[in-house]
Amino acid sequence: MEKTWNNKAWFMVLPVLVLVAFSAVIPLMTVVNYSVQDTFGNNEFFWAGTDWFIQVLQSDRFWDALTRNLIFSGIILAIEIPLGILIALNMPKKGLGVPVCLVLMSLPLLIPWNVVGTIWQVFGRVDIGLLGYTLDAIGVPYNYVNNVFDAWVTLIVMDIWHWTSLVVLLCYAGLVSIPDAYYQAAKIDGASRWAVFRYIQLPKMKRVLLIAFLLRFMDSFMIYTEPFVVTGGGPGNATTFLSIDLVKTAIGQFDLGPAAALSLIYFLIILLLSWIFYTVMTNSDAQS
Amino acid sequence: MARINLDHIRHAYGPNPKKPSDYSLKEVHHEWNDGGAYALLGPSGCGKTTLLNIISGLLQPSEGKILFDGKDVTNLSTQDRNIAQVFQFPVIYDTMTVYDNLAFPLRNRHVPETEVDRRVTEILEMIGLSDRARKKAQGLTADQKQKISLGRGLVRSDVSAILFDEPLTVIDPHMKWVLRSQLKRLHKQFGFTMVYVTHDQTEALTFADKVVVMYDGEIVQIGTPAELFEKPKHTFVGYFIGSPGMNVLPAKIDGSSVDLDGQKIALSFAPKFSAGAKTELGIRPEFIRLGREGMPVTISKVEDIGRQKIVRASFANRPIAIVVHEDGEIPAEPKVTFDPAAINIYADSWRVPDTSLVGGEA
Ligand SMILES: Nc1ncnc2c1ncn2[C@@H]1O[C@H](COP(=O)(O)OP(=O)(O)OP(=O)(O)O)[C@@H](O)[C@H]1O
Ligand SMILES: [Mg+2]
Numbered sequence: 001m002e003k004t005w006n007n008k009a010w011f012m013v014l015p016v017l018v019l020v021a022f023s024a025v026i027p028l029m030t031v032v033n034y035s036v037q038d039t040f041g042n043n044e045f046f047w048a049g050t051d052w053f054i055q056v057l058q059s060d061r062f063w064d065a066l067t068r069n070l071i072f073s074g075i076i077l078a079i080e081i082p083l084g085i086l087i088a089l090n091m092p093k094k095g096l097g098v099p100v101c102l103v104l105m106s107l108p109l110l111i112p113w114n115v116v117g118t119i120w121q122v123f124g125r126v127d128i129g130l131l132g133y134t135l136d137a138i139g140v141p142y143n144y145v146n147n148v149f150d151a152w153v154t155l156i157v158m159d160i161w162h163w164t165s166l167v168v169l170l171c172y173a174g175l176v177s178i179p180d181a182y183y184q185a186a187k188i189d190g191a192s193r194w195a196v197f198r199y200i201q202l203p204k205m206k207r208v209l210l211i212a213f214l215l216r217f218m219d220s221f222m223i224y225t226e227p228f229v230v231t232g233g234g235p236g237n238a239t240t241f242l243s244i245d246l247v248k249t250a251i252g253q254f255d256l257g258p259a260a261a262l263s264l265i266y267f268l269i270i271l272l273l274s275w276i277f278y279t280v281m282t283n284s285d286a287q288s
Numbered sequence: 289m290a291r292i293n294l295d296h297i298r299h300a301y302g303p304n305p306k307k308p309s310d311y312s313l314k315e316v317h318h319e320w321n322d323g324g325a326y327a328l329l330g331p332s333g334c335g336k337t338t339l340l341n342i343i344s345g346l347l348q349p350s351e352g353k354i355l356f357d358g359k360d361v362t363n364l365s366t367q368d369r370n371i372a373q374v375f376q377f378p379v380i381y382d383t384m385t386v387y388d389n390l391a392f393p394l395r396n397r398h399v400p401e402t403e404v405d406r407r408v409t410e411i412l413e414m415i416g417l418s419d420r421a422r423k424k425a426q427g428l429t430a431d432q433k434q435k436i437s438l439g440r441g442l443v444r445s446d447v448s449a450i451l452f453d454e455p456l457t458v459i460d461p462h463m464k465w466v467l468r469s470q471l472k473r474l475h476k477q478f479g480f481t482m483v484y485v486t487h488d489q490t491e492a493l494t495f496a497d498k499v500v501v502m503y504d505g506e507i508v509q510i511g512t513p514a515e516l517f518e519k520p521k522h523t524f525v526g527y528f529i530g531s532p533g534m535n536v537l538p539a540k541i542d543g544s545s546v547d548l549d550g551q552k553i554a555l556s557f558a559p560k561f562s563a564g565a566k567t568e569l570g571i572r573p574e575f576i577r578l579g580r581e582g583m584p585v586t587i588s589k590v591e592d593i594g595r596q597k598i599v600r601a602s603f604a605n606r607p608i609a610i611v612v613h614e615d616g617e618i619p620a621e622p623k624v625t626f627d628p629a630a631i632n633i634y635a636d637s638w639r640v641p642d643t644s645l646v647g648g649e650a
Binding site for chain 2: 179181182184185187188189190191192195199200203
């Protein structure tokens, strides 16, 4: 068949381009604009160059928040990915159990972020919350408002509760795509349960796991609403993540310049880390 | 190495089977001799794979027992039955190398590494993939994958039986021939019981001591290639074996005389069958003589296939095929005679034995 070459196709993508421009590119450029200028109000701006970037990068506040982010993402990835795989492996493959499990698994994903935060905020309260009250009643000291460890545990458990389902659903999709013949061959070859997982299930889940890993990393690295609602960044600054810090800088203190610089640095870190994970993971695939 | 008994095996995939059509496998009762080479032949969906999976233990039969050397193994798992099976759709462990793929069944059974190496090297040689041993199995072509799948079935030397489910479908004809002779050699060397599923009747007939023909969930005949050709037990075997298949004509039978829509033939025996059965006469195209004498036919087409000619004709208002030698002449007013020894009589599709030779009563 002869291919026709003309530029009409561009008109078709134009609406999307316009939409992306308004929703992403233009706001981003505004941020870039703020990040290199200073203002004392009255809409007067002065060129500041890289000053804000240097200021942000030299502040302990930034590095502390970044460290908290990395630790938080590290912990939830280390728990949610293996836990998600484990649950997916144990979900039924056919019968009535399938829709039941799928619906149960999807429930936490359907709840809006701030509601999740509120649920856990109430759930964990020592005076009226089911969890906090019960723990208190059986003599376990627990208070996420003034104990750093408890605040972190609450946030981590909340994230696991909220997002493990995503990993489960993705892994499950990978698992059900494995033809029966593989399991039959494994039986004939005398493969152990572990060998079946290692050589059949894991390779088939690899792609979806990469997606799950990236999604969970990016999402947890940008976490804002839940800690904001539950702990408000405290106790002290113990749960002040980059996003919370950013909002404090921009809206609390109205330091638009540093806030813009911080958000750009934040954006670049996420981009860089995602890119590194992606290349490392797909390269290990390509080497084979 | 084992003698395998299938004791009244039936299998239905759905729950609560009631009528015969609910069963994918209807009553298989059969013994596979120790060290025998069997070909399992039959059309798509007749239950070949189901039967193999029941033997290997991947499937629990709904009814019946399986015995290996007289020992009941019906409830034993696949691992405990010590059987190798090569699947219809090749299964490859993508992330492993070709070598590791072949070594997998041995290593899982904790075979010493020196022995693993010896066996794997031998199999690699046989399937012609030695130069790829250290490559990942992922990027291989379909026929290479099928060879690995076959190799994994052959790598264990101590198995009771090896079941092959159409193992060579995507392999080119020459390589097919090579692998088939290798398989025969291995079979002689190790003496495992071998069941080989195929759609390809030449493959089945050249390969096996005994050919098992299945049809609609049943074994309709087990026999040597010659038996299948000369005395098909079921009209299906007549159609299925041979090319072209057997001519089957509706026949009215009275004592030892057959009436084929007006054409009368005398049999050398009086077939016995229950009254009201649908009776048919079967004759292979090779045993019909075309000449100037006998019963009239109308020729519609002549196909020249090299050493023979296939004549398509109409006889007694029925299409029939006749095989004529390359330089056999085709007369202007063609007539046919049937070789009396090659006539088979069928009642309700099953062959009526010709042991009851004509006695005094006729
Ligand atoms: N897992 C299954 N669930 C339900 N029915 C099945 C299943 N596997 C096979 N069947 C049915 O059982 C019958 C026999 O199937 P089987 O796969 O044994 O045939 P086959 O002889 O191997 O055919 P082919 O030559 O196409 O491989 C078919 O009617 C098929 O539809
Ligand atoms: Mg099959």
